[in-house]
Amino acid sequence: QITLKESGPTLVKPTQTLTLTCTFSGFSLSTSGVGVGWIRQPPGKALEWLALIYWDDDKRYSPSLKSRLTITKDTSKNQVVLTMNNMDPVDTATYYCSHRTGYYGSGSYSGLFDYWGQGTLVTVSS
Amino acid sequence: DIQLTQSPYFLSAFVGDRVTITCRASQGISSHLAWYQQKPGKAPKLLIYAASTLQSGVPSRFSGSGSGTEFTLTISSLQPEDFATYYCQQLDSYPLTFGGGTKVEIK
Numbered sequence: 001q002i003t004l005k006e007s008g009p010t011l012v013k014p015t016q017t018l019t020l021t022c023t024f025s026g027f028s029l030s031t032s033g034v035g036v037g038w039i040r041q042p043p044g045k046a047l048e049w050l051a052l053i054y055w056d057d058d059k060r061y062s063p064s065l066k067s068r069l070t071i072t073k074d075t076s077k078n079q080v081v082l083t084m085n086n087m088d089p090v091d092t093a094t095y096y097c098s099h100r101t102g103y104y105g106s107g108s109y110s111g112l113f114d115y116w117g118q119g120t121l122v123t124v125s126s
Numbered sequence: 127d128i129q130l131t132q133s134p135y136f137l138s139a140f141v142g143d144r145v146t147i148t149c150r151a152s153q154g155i156s157s158h159l160a161w162y163q164q165k166p167g168k169a170p171k172l173l174i175y176a177a178s179t180l181q182s183g184v185p186s187r188f189s190g191s192g193s194g195t196e197f198t199l200t201i202s203s204l205q206p207e208d209f210a211t212y213y214c215q216q217l218d219s220y221p222l223t224f225g226g227g228t229k230v231e232i233k
Contacts, residue, residue, distance in 0.1 A: 049222040062221045105176040110158045110217050116169035
């Protein structure tokens with residue numbers, strides 16, 4: 001079965017760079033249509049999509065955070081890494097990674113996020 | 127960016143009630159919409175994708191409808207385990223965006 005797990009620091013200082021790793025099993029990131037995305041959720045607030053990397057190394061970022069984000073994959077290790085620089089207290093959130101797959105429906109191709117990691121809470125504080 | 131507006135923000139209902147949540151998109155997204163359920167301290171769970179396709183293993187009391195800019199999630203008979211927060215997400219174009227959430231609580 002498909003599982004994902006996020007790992008990384010629980011506490012970072014303002015201006016530091018956050019590095020999160022998503023380690024997954026049950027699928028390959030070299031399979032056509034597959035991707036891994038990152039989504040975050042500040043305490044008590046809504047979900048926010050951050051970035052997505054596809055099997056062919058296509059990368060997509062949230063425009064509001066694009067200058068601070070980098071997403072990479074290591075297919076041999078079944079890992080996806082997200083880095084976010086210049087961290088600020090407003091970046092305090094639970095960070096999730098998620099498996100993305102594609103489907104054809106209503107005459108078009110789209111995607112869905114069907115498996116999620118448990119999330120990791122990152123606090124930004126001095 | 128495509129904005130998703132969910133209503134209501136908060137909903138109080140009895141077990142057995144029929145519940146409907148609405149998600150409106152700021153521009154047309156065809157049927158490229160998903161619904162998630164999230165319980166406190168847990169990751170979101172995919173309920174519906176392609177606006178109306180039930181994810182495997184999700185109870186049939188959940189249903190979705192709509193296309194273009196207006197979508198609904200309906201729970202036909204609310205069960206105790208359905209009390210949670212529900213989010214819609216559009217997957218039509220980047221950046222992928224989520225609605226603000228609808229919290230469903232016990233009356």
